[in-house]
Amino acid sequence: MAKEKKFVEAITSMEEDFAQWYTDVVKKAELIEYSTVRGCMILRPNGYAIWENIQKQLDERFKETGVENVYMPMFIPESLLQKEKDHVEGFAPEVAWVTYGGGEELPERLCVRPTSETLFCDFYSRIIQSYRDLPKVYNQWCSVVRWEKTTRPFLRTMEFLWQEGHTAHATAEEAEERTIQMLNLYADFCEQVLAIPMIKGKKTDKEKFAGAESTYTIEALMHDGKALQSGTSHNFGDGFARAFGIQYSDKDNQLKYVHQTSWGMTTRMIGAIIMVHGDNSGLVLPPRIAPTQVMIIPIAQHKEGVLEKAEELRAMLKNDYRVKVDATDKSPGWKFSEQEMRGIPLRIEVGPKDIEAGQAVIVRRDTREKTVVPFEELQGKVGEILETMQKEMLERARNHRDAHTTEAVTYEEFKDAVANKPGFIKAMWCGDEACENKIKEETTATSRCMPFEQEHISDTCVCCGRPAKAMVYWGKAY
Amino acid sequence: MAKEKKFVEAITSMEEDFAQWYTDVVKKAELIEYSTVRGCMILRPNGYAIWENIQKQLDERFKETGVENVYMPMFIPESLLQKEKDHVEGFAPEVAWVTYGGGEELPERLCVRPTSETLFCDFYSRIIQSYRDLPKVYNQWCSVVRWEKTTRPFLRTMEFLWQEGHTAHATAEEAEERTIQMLNLYADFCEQVLAIPMIKGKKTDKEKFAGAESTYTIEALMHDGKALQSGTSHNFGDGFARAFGIQYSDKDNQLKYVHQTSWGMTTRMIGAIIMVHGDNSGLVLPPRIAPTQVMIIPIAQHKEGVLEKAEELRAMLKNDYRVKVDATDKSPGWKFSEQEMRGIPLRIEVGPKDIEAGQAVIVRRDTREKTVVPFEELQGKVGEILETMQKEMLERARNHRDAHTTEAVTYEEFKDAVANKPGFIKAMWCGDEACENKIKEETTATSRCMPFEQEHISDTCVCCGRPAKAMVYWGKAY
Numbered sequence: 001m002a003k004e005k006k007f008v009e010a011i012t013s014m015e016e017d018f019a020q021w022y023t024d025v026v027k028k029a030e031l032i033e034y035s036t037v038r039g040c041m042i043l044r045p046n047g048y049a050i051w052e053n054i055q056k057q058l059d060e061r062f063k064e065t066g067v068e069n070v071y072m073p074m075f076i077p078e079s080l081l082q083k084e085k086d087h088v089e090g091f092a093p094e095v096a097w098v099t100y101g102g103g104e105e106l107p108e109r110l111c112v113r114p115t116s117e118t119l120f121c122d123f124y125s126r127i128i129q130s131y132r133d134l135p136k137v138y139n140q141w142c143s144v145v146r147w148e149k150t151t152r153p154f155l156r157t158m159e160f161l162w163q164e165g166h167t168a169h170a171t172a173e174e175a176e177e178r179t180i181q182m183l184n185l186y187a188d189f190c191e192q193v194l195a196i197p198m199i200k201g202k203k204t205d206k207e208k209f210a211g212a213e214s215t216y217t218i219e220a221l222m223h224d225g226k227a228l229q230s231g232t233s234h235n236f237g238d239g240f241a242r243a244f245g246i247q248y249s250d251k252d253n254q255l256k257y258v259h260q261t262s263w264g265m266t267t268r269m270i271g272a273i274i275m276v277h278g279d280n281s282g283l284v285l286p287p288r289i290a291p292t293q294v295m296i297i298p299i300a301q302h303k304e305g306v307l308e309k310a311e312e313l314r315a316m317l318k319n320d321y322r323v324k325v326d327a328t329d330k331s332p333g334w335k336f337s338e339q340e341m342r343g344i345p346l347r348i349e350v351g352p353k354d355i356e357a358g359q360a361v362i363v364r365r366d367t368r369e370k371t372v373v374p375f376e377e378l379q380g381k382v383g384e385i386l387e388t389m390q391k392e393m394l395e396r397a398r399n400h401r402d403a404h405t406t407e408a409v410t411y412e413e414f415k416d417a418v419a420n421k422p423g424f425i426k427a428m429w430c431g432d433e434a435c436e437n438k439i440k441e442e443t444t445a446t447s448r449c450m451p452f453e454q455e456h457i458s459d460t461c462v463c464c465g466r467p468a469k470a471m472v473y474w475g476k477a478y
Numbered sequence: 479m480a481k482e483k484k485f486v487e488a489i490t491s492m493e494e495d496f497a498q499w500y501t502d503v504v505k506k507a508e509l510i511e512y513s514t515v516r517g518c519m520i521l522r523p524n525g526y527a528i529w530e531n532i533q534k535q536l537d538e539r540f541k542e543t544g545v546e547n548v549y550m551p552m553f554i555p556e557s558l559l560q561k562e563k564d565h566v567e568g569f570a571p572e573v574a575w576v577t578y579g580g581g582e583e584l585p586e587r588l589c590v591r592p593t594s595e596t597l598f599c600d601f602y603s604r605i606i607q608s609y610r611d612l613p614k615v616y617n618q619w620c621s622v623v624r625w626e627k628t629t630r631p632f633l634r635t636m637e638f639l640w641q642e643g644h645t646a647h648a649t650a651e652e653a654e655e656r657t658i659q660m661l662n663l664y665a666d667f668c669e670q671v672l673a674i675p676m677i678k679g680k681k682t683d684k685e686k687f688a689g690a691e692s693t694y695t696i697e698a699l700m701h702d703g704k705a706l707q708s709g710t711s712h713n714f715g716d717g718f719a720r721a722f723g724i725q726y727s728d729k730d731n732q733l734k735y736v737h738q739t740s741w742g743m744t745t746r747m748i749g750a751i752i753m754v755h756g757d758n759s760g761l762v763l764p765p766r767i768a769p770t771q772v773m774i775i776p777i778a779q780h781k782e783g784v785l786e787k788a789e790e791l792r793a794m795l796k797n798d799y800r801v802k803v804d805a806t807d808k809s810p811g812w813k814f815s816e817q818e819m820r821g822i823p824l825r826i827e828v829g830p831k832d833i834e835a836g837q838a839v840i841v842r843r844d845t846r847e848k849t850v851v852p853f854e855e856l857q858g859k860v861g862e863i864l865e866t867m868q869k870e871m872l873e874r875a876r877n878h879r880d881a882h883t884t885e886a887v888t889y890e891e892f893k894d895a896v897a898n899k900p901g902f903i904k905a906m907w908c909g910d911e912a913c914e915n916k917i918k919e920e921t922t923a924t925s926r927c928m929p930f931e932q933e934h935i936s937d938t939c940v941c942c943g944r945p946a947k948a949m950v951y952w953g954k955a956y
Contacts, residue, residue: 036558036600037588040551045616048547069526073518073637074552074590074621075574080514093581096553098590100575102625110515112552112576112590122514138523143552143620147580159551 011341013280018224025274026153029283029342039151039158043267046342049291050270051161055141057193057288058163058265061185062139067165070138072119075110080118084243087117090210094147112145117211117236117262120166121244128258131170131250137178139165154271155228155478162266168246168258172237175259179235182263183216186231194269195286195393196220196276197401198230199424199473201449206433209262213237219448219473221401222275225422227448227475230272233263271478276397277366283343284366286393287386294323294382295339299332299351309355313348313378321382340365345389346382364389366396409458414474418443424475428468430461439463439474448473489819491758496702503752504631507761507820517629517636521745524820527769528748529639533619535671535766536641536743539663540617545643548616550597553588558596562721565595568688572625590623595689595714595740598644599722606736609648609728615656617643632749633706633956640744646724646736650715653737657713660741661694664709672747673764673871674698674754675879676708677902677951679927684911687740691715697926697951699879700753703900705926705953708750711741749956754875755844761821762844764871765864772801772860773817777810777829787833791826791856799860818843823867824860842867844874887936892952896921902953906946908939917941917952926951 011028014021026032031047043051059069075098082088095111113119124136141163151157165182169175187198198218208215212234220228241247241257250256277284287293294317298310310325317323326335332349339347349361360378362371366389373381404423408414417425425445429435436447450470461468489506492499504510509525521529537547553576560566573589591597602614619641629635643660647653665676676696686693690712698708719725719735728734755762765771772795776788788803795801804813810827817825827839838856840849844867851859882901886892895903903923907913914925928948939946 033601033605035551035597036555037551037553040553042551042597042601043549045546045548048549051549052547068523069530070523071521071526071529071621071639073513073515073520074623075515075518075637077514095579096576096588097578098574099577100587101573102627103571109578110574119513119520123511123520127511143549145552149580159553161549 011280011282014223014278021278021280022271022274023153025278025282025341031270031274031283032153037158039148041153041157043161046291047270050273050285050289051267053289053291054193054265054269055163058189059141061189062163062165065137065181065185067137067139070140071142072113072116072123072140074113074142076113076116076118078109078111080122081111083118083121084211084240087211087240091115091146096145096147113142114144114146115262115264116140116142116144116164117166117240118244120262121240121246121260124166124168124258124260125244125246128168128246128248131248134168134170134248134258135174135178136168137165138167139163152271152478154268154274160267162264164264165262167261168241169260170248170250170256170258172259175237175261176235179214179216179233179261179263182261183218183231183233186233186263186265187218190218190220190230190269190272191394193286193288194273194276195288195390195397196230196272197394197398199449199451200453201451201473203232203449204429204433204436204447204472206436207447209234211236211239213239217449219424219475220272220276221404221424221475222272222478223278223400224275225404225476227424227473227477228268228272228275229448229477230269231263231265234261236260236262276400277393278343279366281337282341284393285343285345287345287390290343290345291322292324292342292344293321293386294346294348295335295344296323296325296348296350297332297335297339298325298327299349299354301327303352305355306350306352310350313350313360313375316379317382320379321386345386348378348382366393407457408462411463414439414445414462415443418445418474418476422476424448424473426455426457426471427462427474428457428460429470429472430464430466431469432461432464432466435461435463445474445476448475448477489758489760492701492756499756499758500749500752501631503756503760503819509748509752509761510631515636517626519631519635521639524769525748528751528763528767529745531767531769532671532743532747533641536667537619539667540641540643543615543659543663545615545617548618549620550591550594550601550618552591552620554591554594554596556587556589558600559589561596561599562689562718565689565718569593569624574623574625591620592622592624593740593742594618594620594622594642595644595718596722598740599718599724599738602644602646602736602738603722603724606646606724606726609726612646612648612726612736613652613656614646615643616645617641630749630956632746632752638745640742643739643741645739646719647738648726648728648734648736650737653713653715653739657692657694657711657739657741660739661696661709661711664711664741664743665696668696668698668708668747668750669872671764671766672751672754673766673868673875674708674750675872675876677927677929678931679929679951681710681927682907682911682914682925682950684914685925687712689714689717691717695927697902697953698750698754699882699902699953700750700956701756701878702753703882703954705902705951705955706746706750706753707926707955708747709741709743712739714738714740755871756821757844759815760819762871763821763823765823765868768821768823769800770802770820770822771799771864772824772826773813773822774801774803774826774828775810775813775817776803776805777827777832779805781830783833784828784830788828791828791838791853794857795860798857799864823864826856826860844871885935886940889941892917892923892940893921896923896952896954900954902926902951904933904935904949905940905952906935906938907948907950908942908944909947910939910942910944913939913941923952923954926953926955 238257681693716735
């Protein structure tokens with residue numbers, strides 16, 4: 001009993017302390033365990049299984065667009081990292097250096113990859129000769145290391161898992177097309193699978209990737225009103241190609257530089273799922289990404305026929321859904337709490353009375369809605385409810401975001417919004433980095449992106465009053 | 479034309495120089511590219527796709543036995559690595575050390591994982607309390623680093639991809655059972671999917687894993703008569719548990735140490751596929767592991783209807799097989815060479831005359847056998863030929879191994895076999911490491927394993943003449 005009490009009590013409510021609620025969910029749902037290595041986390045089975053599903057579904061979408069997977073070394077020699085000036089300036093301060101190997105000091109330091117542009121460029125410079133070799137549309141799934149000072153599970157860790165796509169194209173147009181294509185792919189994936197609506201847009205120069213000509217981003221709004229950059233897609237133009245000498249002979253026999261892109265999505269998306277969908281009972285997983293979609297929980301399982309029935313239902317459902325039976329010797333109440341904490345979309349309760357009546361009870365994780373369903377209709381009903389849940393989770397997230405997006409015309413309105421209305425702020429901008437800096441300094445809000453869907457809020461910059469060049473989404477961000 | 483000539487000429491015959499043949503295949507089939515990082519290779523799409531298939535099929539088999547995937551940090555603090563004495567002695571000399579991070583010297587060096595026993599033990603010591611928490615049957619897919627002096631693609635590289643399973647059990651019996659279960663799983667996978675027959679057995683103490691109580695291995699024979707250790711499974715007993723304090727309270731309320739295992743398989747298996755099945759035209763991939771199983775090659779593709787027919791056949795086959803059309807502007811001969819070099823199991827040739835006759839030609843990669851097949855029978859015939867090919871590749875590999883296995887009763891016979899009969903040698907052993915050392919020193923052959931299927935070759939040790947304790951497979955090894 002003591003243990004049961006502890007389990008139920010241990011989670012802080014999100015209204016009381018959102019950061020603590022987040023940490024509690026991450027630990028209690030057994031998504032991660034802290035490790036003895038500072039800033040690194042252990043992805044436990046419940047957490048890693050979510051990543052496996054993200055990986056599988058994202059990878060399928062990649063391959064439909066012609067992406068091929070490769071694997072690059074995890075080390076980058078210092079001289080290679082330094083080849084592109086902006087890039088090294090952006091990353092050198094936060095890398096880990098290997099200086100000894102096999103008992104000897106190395107003649108050249110190797111950094112553990114923070115990202116692999118330089119390795120791909122070096123690779124491409126050797127395998128691209130002719131226009132026939134283009135395009136190259138490669139991707140890798142791996143971990144990268146960035147020496148962060150403060151860390152938070154999934155959102156900011158020293159090592160994290162991701163995919164990084166790196167492409168080389170014959171023309172600038174084709175590179176830009178691929179950059180946008182991948183951004184759209186990310187946004188579709190997040191909306192359709194993770195049930196998280198995204199704002200698509202372009203980063204300002206201040207916020208773009210080190211070495212990129214332009215960076216595109218998808219931005220999501222968390223439950224506490226903070227923004228989360230969820231995926232980025234960069235167009236490098238021919239900047240890296242010139243630094244690394246990646247040239248091809250075109251059909252006209254002229255030597256030309258390739259045009260490159262890169263794009264990535266990380267385990268940070270698990271943090272997004274938690275902070276968009278979670279509630280005070282724990283995690284709520286969208287059905288399409290949930291490792292277990294249905295947990296069958298027997299009631300009074302010691303009674304004759306109950307466990308057998310639970311197993312029979314599992315056998316009936318397992319070809320269409322990811323389904324398990326919780327046949328442990330815990331109490332049903334304890335099992336309900338665990339299923340809720342882990343965010344399993346549906347539970348099916350089945351006990352002696354249900355069996356007698358030829359029915360089971362389906363309970364939705366998000367709304368707690370109960371549906372009594374005759375056994376023979378269970379197969380279809382489960383699918384129906386999962387679909388409805390997936391759709392409604394996206395709608396709820398979209399409504400929440402829209403309800404937490406305000407417009408600001410004057411700087412007073414802007415500051416009031418940052419202070420009192422957690423969420424996105426739509427406001428005009430003159431295009432000058434000085435205004436971005438001033439806003440960040442005075443309000444802690446940053447420019448999230450210049451959305452593709454521009455709106456006209458006013459004629460002048462919200463900060464300086466000069467003529468506006470673009471509408472920008474602003475917000476406090478993770 | 480110059481380019482076509484170069485492609486065909488570039489491969490050394492395996493009879494002339496097996497090592498060079500291997501390197502040629504690896505490069506020409508575009509499995510890898512060398513990187514600027516010493517001893518690290520780039521897995522190109524053709525190479526990585528094989529690993530993806532290995533990973534997918536092995537992972538499914540793992541999960542059927544209850545394995546759950548996790549992800550552990552890539553760094554191990556020096557103090558953690560040192561906790562188990564034998565283990566650190568085995569690995570410390572070949573690790574890479576990170577000494578700087580985020581611009582500062584680290585208070586404690588971090589090694590890049592060469593294997594993750596220590597991290598799993600540390601993790602288990604924190605999450606295992608009660609018998610209810612057991613067993614833990616975790617696995618991770620990742621890369622590891624070992625500072626090798628000389629390297630060879632797939633077989634020995636500084637960084638390589640693998641999976642490492644780490645389990646914790648309540649009893650010694652259960653740990654031993656899991657150790658053997660995973661060894662059998664590896665052997666079945668290699669035989670059924672990779673078409674490589676395995677000798678299953680136990681390593682001698684001299685050859686066992688650093689820190690293990692016993693190490694089991696599967697050993698394969700390559701085309702040149704050298705052995706390849708292909709997968710290992712270790713039983714640690716409670717050695718690591720004692721070093722790391724991994725205890726659980728049992729049903730009888732007593733605190734007990736867990737019993738642990740680990741087991742791994744690596745990208746080295748791609749090397750095994752090459753060296754077991756390859757020929758002088760390049761790679762030969764077993765159908766079950768081939769990323770592309772069928773390449774449709776149009777003949778005279780500029781003629782009306784040819785490309786359309788090729789595409790029609792692809793559409794017909796694509797739901798059952800992994801199939802592509804080579805519609806590039808190269809000559810058919812060139813395309814044949816490429817398909818053969820890449821080891822694609824079947825090619826389907828289809829030209830104007832075939833279309834007129836309502837048929838296509840299927841050519842098997844391994845035997846070059848041609849089968850003329852009416853279009854309407856193609857669907858079934860492709861599957862039939864792929865199955866036959868898979869089966870015959872395993873048979874051929876088994877016959878080759880058996881034909882290259884000799885028995886030695888006397889030391890003279892043993893030395894003669896090592897010198898003149900490339901392959902496995904079956905000979906009796908007294909159990910003394912001194913004999914293993916002597917044999918290795920004088921012949922370069924090492925003990926591969928004490929096979930589960932013991933045979934009685936003679937009564938006495940092949941080296942010292944004392945009473946024999948076990949029959950051992952010996953051989954030169956990669």
